[in-house]
Amino acid sequence: MAFCGVGRSTSGALLLGSLLIAFAVQADESRIRNRTISYVMTDLFWSVYQTEDAQNECPRGFNDGPREQFEKLFPDYDSLSIEKTQLAQEIQTWHPNTEPDDFEFFEVEGELSWGLNLDGQVSANDFTHPDGTLGIDNEVYRAVGCIIGFRGPDGVEHIFQNKAILDEVFNRMMIELTEVDSLKNDESVVITMYRGKDRLLTDATGQKVMAGGTQRVDYRWGESLIRRFTGQIVDGVLFTEPIAEMVMPWQNLSVPSVHVFKDARFQLNLSSEGASGVLAGYADVDTWYYQLIRNDSTHHLSNGQISAISLYKALRRLADSHPDPETGNNTAISTALDVRMAQVYIVHPDIKAAE
Amino acid sequence: MKKLVQRLSRRRFLKGALKGGAVSIGLPLLNVFLNDNGTAYANGTPIPLRFGTWSWGLGMSESIFVPKKTGANFDLPEEIAALAKVQEHLNLYTNFHVFQDDAPNLCHHSGWVVLRSGIAPTARANLPGETIDVSIARHIGNATRFKSLSATATGDVRDSFSYEGGNSVNTPEWSPLRFYQRLFGEGFQDPNASTFTPDPKVMVRQSALSAVQEEARKLEKSLGAEDRARLDQYFTGLRDLERRFDLQLSKPDPREACVVLEEPMDLPTGLEADLVATRHRMMTDLMIMAVACDQTRVFNMFYASAFSATTQPGYDKPHHTATHEEAVNPELGYQPYTSWFTRRAIEEWAYYVQALADFKEGDGSLLDNSFVYATTDQSFAKLHAIDGIPMFSAGTAGGRVKTGLHIDGGGSPGCRLGFTAQKLMGLEIDTWGDKSNTTSSEIGDILVS
Numbered sequence: 001m002a003f004c005g006v007g008r009s010t011s012g013a014l015l016l017g018s019l020l021i022a023f024a025v026q027a028d029e030s031r032i033r034n035r036t037i038s039y040v041m042t043d044l045f046w047s048v049y050q051t052e053d054a055q056n057e058c059p060r061g062f063n064d065g066p067r068e069q070f071e072k073l074f075p076d077y078d079s080l081s082i083e084k085t086q087l088a089q090e091i092q093t094w095h096p097n098t099e100p101d102d103f104e105f106f107e108v109e110g111e112l113s114w115g116l117n118l119d120g121q122v123s124a125n126d127f128t129h130p131d132g133t134l135g136i137d138n139e140v141y142r143a144v145g146c147i148i149g150f151r152g153p154d155g156v157e158h159i160f161q162n163k164a165i166l167d168e169v170f171n172r173m174m175i176e177l178t179e180v181d182s183l184k185n186d187e188s189v190v191i192t193m194y195r196g197k198d199r200l201l202t203d204a205t206g207q208k209v210m211a212g213g214t215q216r217v218d219y220r221w222g223e224s225l226i227r228r229f230t231g232q233i234v235d236g237v238l239f240t241e242p243i244a245e246m247v248m249p250w251q252n253l254s255v256p257s258v259h260v261f262k263d264a265r266f267q268l269n270l271s272s273e274g275a276s277g278v279l280a281g282y283a284d285v286d287t288w289y290y291q292l293i294r295n296d297s298t299h300h301l302s303n304g305q306i307s308a309i310s311l312y313k314a315l316r317r318l319a320d321s322h323p324d325p326e327t328g329n330n331t332a333i334s335t336a337l338d339v340r341m342a343q344v345y346i347v348h349p350d351i352k353a354a355e
Numbered sequence: 356m357k358k359l360v361q362r363l364s365r366r367r368f369l370k371g372a373l374k375g376g377a378v379s380i381g382l383p384l385l386n387v388f389l390n391d392n393g394t395a396y397a398n399g400t401p402i403p404l405r406f407g408t409w410s411w412g413l414g415m416s417e418s419i420f421v422p423k424k425t426g427a428n429f430d431l432p433e434e435i436a437a438l439a440k441v442q443e444h445l446n447l448y449t450n451f452h453v454f455q456d457d458a459p460n461l462c463h464h465s466g467w468v469v470l471r472s473g474i475a476p477t478a479r480a481n482l483p484g485e486t487i488d489v490s491i492a493r494h495i496g497n498a499t500r501f502k503s504l505s506a507t508a509t510g511d512v513r514d515s516f517s518y519e520g521g522n523s524v525n526t527p528e529w530s531p532l533r534f535y536q537r538l539f540g541e542g543f544q545d546p547n548a549s550t551f552t553p554d555p556k557v558m559v560r561q562s563a564l565s566a567v568q569e570e571a572r573k574l575e576k577s578l579g580a581e582d583r584a585r586l587d588q589y590f591t592g593l594r595d596l597e598r599r600f601d602l603q604l605s606k607p608d609p610r611e612a613c614v615v616l617e618e619p620m621d622l623p624t625g626l627e628a629d630l631v632a633t634r635h636r637m638m639t640d641l642m643i644m645a646v647a648c649d650q651t652r653v654f655n656m657f658y659a660s661a662f663s664a665t666t667q668p669g670y671d672k673p674h675h676t677a678t679h680e681e682a683v684n685p686e687l688g689y690q691p692y693t694s695w696f697t698r699r700a701i702e703e704w705a706y707y708v709q710a711l712a713d714f715k716e717g718d719g720s721l722l723d724n725s726f727v728y729a730t731t732d733q734s735f736a737k738l739h740a741i742d743g744i745p746m747f748s749a750g751t752a753g754g755r756v757k758t759g760l761h762i763d764g765g766g767s768p769g770c771r772l773g774f775t776a777q778k779l780m781g782l783e784i785d786t787w788g789d790k791s792n793t794t795s796s797e798i799g800d801i802l803v804s
Contacts, residue, residue: 167459204791206455303679
């Protein structure tokens with residue numbers, strides 16, 4: 001009896017287990033409609049690998065910002081004109097150059113970094129991913145990793161960039177996956193990037209984005225942002241092919257701007273509720289820099305001890321791709337962004353849907 | 356009685372005489388103001404209930420602001436240690452939330468707007484609804500010369516958390532001297548003066564107003580709906596003016612605690628913390644006298660703006676900048692300079708409460724007949740957080756409220772305190788707030804059953 005009882009019980013458990021797995025699979029696939037599932041971006045941070053006391057990556061400390069540099073440059077600024085002090089610094093900010101300045105710039109010195117191996121090679125200058133993957137290309141991290149404004153959880157760039165995603169619409173980017181048979185494994189899916197026009201669906205706090213929202217596509221002003229590319233899903237991770245050039249709308253402190261990423265690609269863990277992972281590629285250096293200073297005045301940069309003048313020199317020095325055909329100088333710098341997305345239903349106008 | 360007589364200064368007597376008309380004889384006017392137990396005026400009129408607000412900028416350092424203990428006799432962590440002397444007169448509210456729902460979290464804006472209006476603003480220029488003081492003033496502010504009064508310690512006329520609507524901010528008094536002149540200059544009728552002479556200029560204005568109203572009513576008949584609505588808004592303003600004229604043409608009820616202060620010196624502009632404190636105390640003293648003289652029953656005091664630019668001598672960053680630039684000290688667990696600014700704000704809150712508590716009225720104090728609602732714009736300003744935003748109240752609202760308590764809101768809407776305040780002031784409302792900030796739940800723990 002006892003044996004039989006155990007037998008029934010085991011069978012019941014197996015049946016229940018099978019049902020639960022089936023439900024889980026069904027739930028995971030349940031938001032796929034017409035072989036399509038879409039996600040809207042909710043979080044976007046520059047990938048900065050941080051240890052608790054920063055001793056690993058920034059053993060010499062953090063870089064000075066505009067205030068600290070100003071005090072060192074002009075100890076007697078009261079006796080100097082505005083033109084020779086503040087305006088001179090502002091001019092350098094807006095017309096930067098690669099000439100060395102008097103300040104030592106602290107680059108990241110650690111070996112670990114988030115990101116992807118963009119060039120398929122492993123070289124001495126590459127980082128290692130915390131999971132052991134070699135050849136990680138992320139020179140933006142090398143430049144900004146020892147600037148407190150780019151570090152979480154309270155660096156000024158860290159806070160405001162992400163806050164702007166929740167608060168604004170100009171930067172409402174999303175991806176639509178079509179020809180999807182499974183979120184677990186699919187040899188080929190088509191991905192289209194759009195800009196949405198609607199606010200995100202959040203809980204009552206306004207901070208947590210919920211899955212299941214709706215977004216209309218911005219076909220008018222956002223048409224130039226549309227990109228179509230392919231990818232594959234392996235064990236629940238989406239790997240996309242490189243996109244020659246991706247324009248990413250960016251907003252910070254109510255100022256709209258863009259970033260341009262070359263050979264950009266996503267690597268995202270997919271679920272029915274959302275996606276998370278990394279967006280990596282080569283950022284156009286000038287666009288990267290002017291996004292920063294257009295969005296942030298010297299006042300805001302000071303909040304994060306970000307000396308734009310010094311950072312520009314570092315970005316140029318560390319740029320590692322897309323050389324200018326005439327000068328041979330690299331125009332782009334490898335980078336990675338941490339991305340989180342929430343599942344969303346994309347609504348196309350009837351005429352576009354027909355197309 | 357002796358005290359009251361002593362307050363009758365020579366200057367006040369002469370001022371009454373210089374107003375002209377039938378003056379001169381100083382009747383013994385102050386010996387019959389109150390009933391035997393000091394809870395009402397001799398004619399049975401109860402001592403009026405007042406509503407006040409107070410505001411400070413940029414929230415708190417939670418680890419040294421929020422007491423460990425809730426209820427009575429709560430501990431006072433170092434950032435609010437200055438409250439020790441007034442703890443018995445106030446309540447502290449923590450772990451109450453401001454909900455933004457589908458509106459953005461507008462830095463230094465969403466927090467105070469929700470707590471004052473019950474509605475999350477959708478843009479920085481958006482001031483939805485009306486503020487709580489306006490709603491309350493409509494209910495209890497009609498019997499006084501000023502429906503409400505606002506003053507700021509920042510010296511900046513733009514600093515106000517009081518508005519009738521998006522385009523109608525109640526500008527605060529920003530200069531002690533101007534505030535004094537407004538209160539006790541032209542149009543002031545001393546409630547304790549032995550005689551009363553209607554101001555002939557007011558009578559002329561009232562006549563002119565009546566004529567204008569007559570003309571406007573004729574005009575109204577020939578207008579479309581939209582214009583009629585505009586005219587109605589205009590009439591509302593006129594009616595308010597008419598009411599004020601009526602009040603000025605009637606002898607005010609005597610007020611025991613009312614004493615006309617000496618004209619203050621004006622202060623230089625600036626936001627250095629000591630200067631702000633001095634300005635705050637001068638404004639507070641004037642405001643209290645305005646309330647005691649029954650010039651208003653609704654009063655707003657603004658210590659610092661949401662983007663508080665208060666400065667500390669020897670430190671290069673003003674308060675707001677410090678909240679963002681100063682790192683959290685890993686050993687202390689908070690931002691020391693930022694906390695310095697918050698402590699200064701709390702010192703001024705303590706001064707404000709103490710000043711109201713020290714002001715005798717009837718058998719109690721002015722504070723006993725008031726309910727003061729104090730709010731800020733953020734909880735942790737460095738991150739622009741609005742969850743767990745702290746609030747205070749002070750006063751017992753005529754014995755209706757228990758004080759000396761620390762209330763944990765358990766994540767419920769901060770609007771509950773504003774709702775409670777409105778109910779205490781007699782507003783007949785079932786709910787207050789919008790979307791997730793909507794509440795119909797008073798904070799029962801503070802109410803005297």
